[in-house]
Amino acid sequence: MRWIGSLFGFLSGSVRDLTPIVLVIALFQLAVLRQPFPDLGGVLIGLVFVLFGLAFFVRGLELGLFPLGESMAHAFARKGSLGWLLSFSFALGFGTTVAEPALIAISEEASEVAAGAGAIVDTAAAREGYAFGLRITVALAVGVALVIGVVRILTGWPIHLMIAGGYLLVVIMTSFAPEEIIGIAYDSGGVTTSTITVPLVAALGVGLASSIEGRNPVLDGFGLIAFASLTPIAFVLLYGMLI
């Protein structure tokens, strides 16, 4: 009997997290569109998968991803080499972004937009080159973002001035950028940060802030992801202007 209780405890958080989405889909399907579910059995099996998946993921965060990010941050702080810390940050940002499936999808769509707008020649090779260039641009942007964010944690520069300045730059750049790149640029800020990168980067920031004297983990540890959502916009706008 005891394992039923612990299984329930393991899953209860995920049940709560998933209830809204189940309610919304059921409500719209049955009340607004007035249609039965096409494959109810498959949907129910899928929900069980989602439930267990979320429960395992959250448990794994606490056991693995958070401690890993934090202990690596502590180890870098102990080592005291700024060069290695910054190259690690850049590699983490660039490496996790360049292979991100959402980014690959969005850059392929973007290359079609660019070809349609006449910014590039409408051939498969030109589109492929454009999409690849865009992916590299966004990955560079995220790498640079983590470097800037880590430098901020080390120096304690005020985040709001940096972010506000960044957005001001983005707004100014928007008025010079070609029309068709704007939507893609703004979206690329949001898609870059994946489910595994976010906890790892958050743990890195928090670990650094807590191992440096005079830094508050909440005040200085968060904010890395904010830079990683901002720089891709500026970099992609620039890419659109240059090409």
Added chain:
Amino acid sequence: MRLLADFIRTLAETVSDVLPIVAILAAFQLFVLRRALPNPTRLLQGLAFVMAGLVLFLMGLEEAVFPVGKAMASQLTAPEVLRAADGPGSGTIDPLAYFWVYAFAFAIGFSTTIAEPALIAVSLKAEELSAGAINAWGLRIAVAIGVAIGISLGAFRIVVGAPLHHFIGVGYALVVAQTLFAPRLIVPLAYDSGGVTTSTVTVPLVAALGLGLAESIPGRSPLIDGFGLIAFASLFPMITVMTYAQASQWRASRSRARASDPEDRLASEEDRP
């Protein structure tokens, strides 16, 4: 049999997604830090849980949530449904007639954000570090409301065809203004919440909604107008999270003022006629 094939495909995709991260971590760990991490078995167990969890989660989403959600997005934005919403015979688009589209955008934005694993991670961390001063559940609800507002407003923008940068410009101005007044502790977290919200669950459903709308409405190009919903979904959580922090700070300071000055309160009650 199909489930097994799905499982293998999703596992392969997740592994190839995670591989670069593992390679970078391992390279720096082995060649630069060269110091053993504490509790390696526990770490490995945790990473295996994360991988297994993500694979199950993605498979389940593909099976249960995405087909239904995408079908609903395309049904709600089908030209016949939208035309009927305009009323018979009217050639123009009345943006307010699309009530169900906005309602769906709001509901799907809210509910997918609550289920977003990356947001769960960040809010757990924030609650732990702030010793409970930041409530994980409150933060997640604030972010979810922000995404909901963002996506329904983004759908409205696609319907009326207004330029994206006007909305974004006003939104950023609001964020900057709020930053000046919000409690300092919440500001970095609020900025982060913008990027955190849009990942595994939200993006595919929202993209389906945006593309469906842009395809159905005459004069909109799916390639140009279909983009931009994610940008809205990343912008508005910053605003709602700071609003939430301001509201809870205001409430806390009010109840503190009451609790700490009982005489004051009594005096003011006695003053009353």
